[in-house]
Amino acid sequence: MQNLLELVKSGVTGITISVTPEDLLFLVNQTIEAAKAVLLTPMVCAAQEALLSKKEVMEKFGVCHTTLWNWGRNKILVPVKVGKKAFYRQSDVTRVIAERGARP
Known part of the structure; x- marks a missing residue:
């Protein structure tokens, strides 16, 4: 064989x-x-990558949902859609914080 x-x-x-x-x-x-x-x-x-809810990300950055929508549109922080809900990868959130600080 x-x-x-x-x-x-x-x-x-x-x-x-x-x-x-x-x-x-x-x-x-x-x-x-x-x-x-x-x-x-x-x-x-x-x-295994952690996903954060929209609420968690809004609290982490201190922004509203419109800002998150704009960041997604501008490819700053792109959401992962699960059904109709938007989630954000922990690695993407960490990357944005490292690149731009707490508020992009």
Whole structure:
């Protein structure tokens, strides 16, 4: 089976290969595991990022909802929409504070 994986990775073309169902299943499972390793890490990191409500961000900056709307329009602090509600990434809020101080 290892030889089949090496053939696939090497990019050899124009050959016909006969494999047992067990070998094919092994190859498919290895491919799925490799794809999971590549895709799940960024997805897990994104899912674990804290989201702040509009109210929390307004209190943190001491601004009203119109100001937050203007910041979103001007790409200063862009909200993440979940349904009809707007949330803000903690990392974006921290970035704005670092770049511009408490009030952008």
